[in-house]
Amino acid sequence: MLNKALIEDVLSEALSTGGDFSEIFVEDRLTNTITMQSGKVEKSLSGRDYGIGIRIFKGLESYYAYTNDSSRDGLLQAARNVAQAVKGGGMITRLPLEKRIYQSPHLIAIPPTSVQNARKVAVMRKANEIAKNYDEKIQQVMVRYFDEEQNVLIANSEGTFTEDKRTRSRMAIQAVAAEGSKMQPGFYGPGACKGFEFIENLNLEHYAKEAARIAVTMLDAEACPSGKFPVVIDNEFGGVIFHEACGHGLEATSVAKNNSVFANSIGEQVASDVVTYIDDATIENEWGSTSIDDEGEQGRKNVLIENGILKGYLIDKFNSRRMKMDSTGSGRRQNYRFAPTSRMTNTYIAPGASTPKEIISNTEHGIYTKYMGGGQVNPTTGDYNFAVMEAYMIENGKITKPVKGATLIGNGPKTLQLVDMVGNNLGHGAGMCGSLSGSIPVNVGQPMIRVSEMTVGGSKEGN
Structure with a gap:
């Protein structure tokens, strides 16, 4: 070249x-x-x-x-x-x-x-x-x-x-x-x-x-009820909610300037002890994987949260100076027109011990979200809202009728604390993520999880 x-x-x-x-x-x-x-x-x-x-x-x-x-x-x-x-x-x-x-x-x-x-x-x-x-x-x-x-x-x-x-x-x-x-x-x-x-x-x-x-x-789905419910979020694209509500708050772009709810929190309990959150650039052939980042650092697996304890951040070379911490191989950019900054690769919640069947059967009444849609988050506060592409009611421990128009509303750190069941069916979904250094390919992933209570926005009054 x-x-x-x-x-x-x-x-x-x-x-x-x-x-x-x-x-x-x-x-x-x-x-x-x-x-x-x-x-x-x-x-x-x-x-x-x-x-x-x-x-x-x-x-x-x-x-x-x-x-x-x-x-x-x-x-x-x-x-x-x-x-x-x-x-x-x-x-x-x-x-x-x-x-x-x-x-x-x-x-x-x-x-x-x-x-x-x-x-x-x-x-x-x-x-x-x-x-x-x-x-x-x-x-x-x-x-x-x-x-x-x-x-x-x-x-x-x-x-x-x-x-x-x-x-x-x-x-x-x-x-x-x-x-x-x-x-x-x-x-x-x-x-x-x-x-x-x-x-x-x-x-x-x-x-x-x-x-x-x-x-x-x-x-032909009915309107989704509104209110506070236990919410079961399925694997694969379900991971977008934590990509936005948690992942961006762990990037040095926000953390280095104390514009993140997770700033200065290493070693603290920031999630339920069933939650381990990982960013892994090394997964073979995955959409968000990198051999090296856009600063020449080798891609690696970064455990960000382990059993609920915050272990680290995603750090690029420039913000490593601000934070006085080493780069984590997380400097990425859309192309040469952008300076790199800290970005995610393949982020996911690690598999847990529960089966999907156990999670559903242990939920008496709630909302099951099979596929998430788009959403937005404020990384400074962690507040988010996400549309749901496909959702169903859970009644008496069983998935029943489809409902549409569902929106999940909450706060990232609070939601992390309310995850009480994590499944064993990890799945990844491909997407694009936009931030200061442009739009880049990333994977979002998780197994099925249950959040004990979430605010659900819908056009039908809840029961």
Whole structure:
């Protein structure tokens, strides 16, 4: 991508006005997106994005610039430009670059760049047909295909010099059921840190039918009652609630400035003792996995909460200075246009001892949420609200009728304390997470859990 001598000169130039750390991030990304609606390809877009980011630290100040000019003169000028923001201080001596090679556990069988679009479209058509034929109430199906190959080079004045190739593939299926004036969507979007083999081996009978089933089931569902109930949240996409309400509050982006309810709480009981919360970048081929983060640190497994006790945070290089704690390999960014900051990878609640059957049968009356929708959280207070895509009543220890319009309202730390049962059926769900450093692929996960009491917003008065 860039030769070592040029990189060394750029890093030195960036330090020329008194910075104490410099970094270069080089990215070459190939992307392919195909959108199909009702069996017809509506859009097909392939592209390449290449650029370089240059970052400088001086104490607790950070400066960042990016360029698309990879010539020697262009890069040195970009380094000089960002260095002008640094005032005072003598020039430090950077460490010699030492190439670090990290063996990626994410083996790619079929690089997406080697596959013709016709082969990709064939899989999409099959998904469309399965979802459309599920029920006569399915009026529209949209299938979106995505793949990317991202090649990065990261080097800094501390001697780091490493490269990585990241390949991801995803297929999102949305089905819309309609009857009279009523319409209801259903969605499923599996993704992985894999090549086209992931798409070609997808169990479309499951994923496409599931998207259609959600739409049809919820079309005729009754309005959800409002009130305070025990709530059972199923595995896989159920983990989004703790990604938002807990995970963001454990990122150094918030913690370092004391803008998190979890700041200064290491060693304290912040959750029920049945809760262990983990961020693991090393899970083989998972959507949010990384071999190295976007600062050149090796991806790792970080136990954040263990048996209810807060053990640590997700920390990037810059915030490690503020917090006086080591980086946890959590520096991530959408692309070279963004400076990295602390972000999640694959976050999940670890499996517990209960079976799903035991959790449901031990709940006399409550709400069962099978799939979560979108939501929002205030990381400073931990207050959140989330829509539920598919929910049911639990009556006399059994799942009964579907209900729609449910919203879960609460406070992250309080909810963590109220988790009283954790299942043994861990599942992960692929998604995208937006924050200061842009939108990045992440996994949310958990086994089935029960929260002893949650506020449920609905359009029907509770019992």
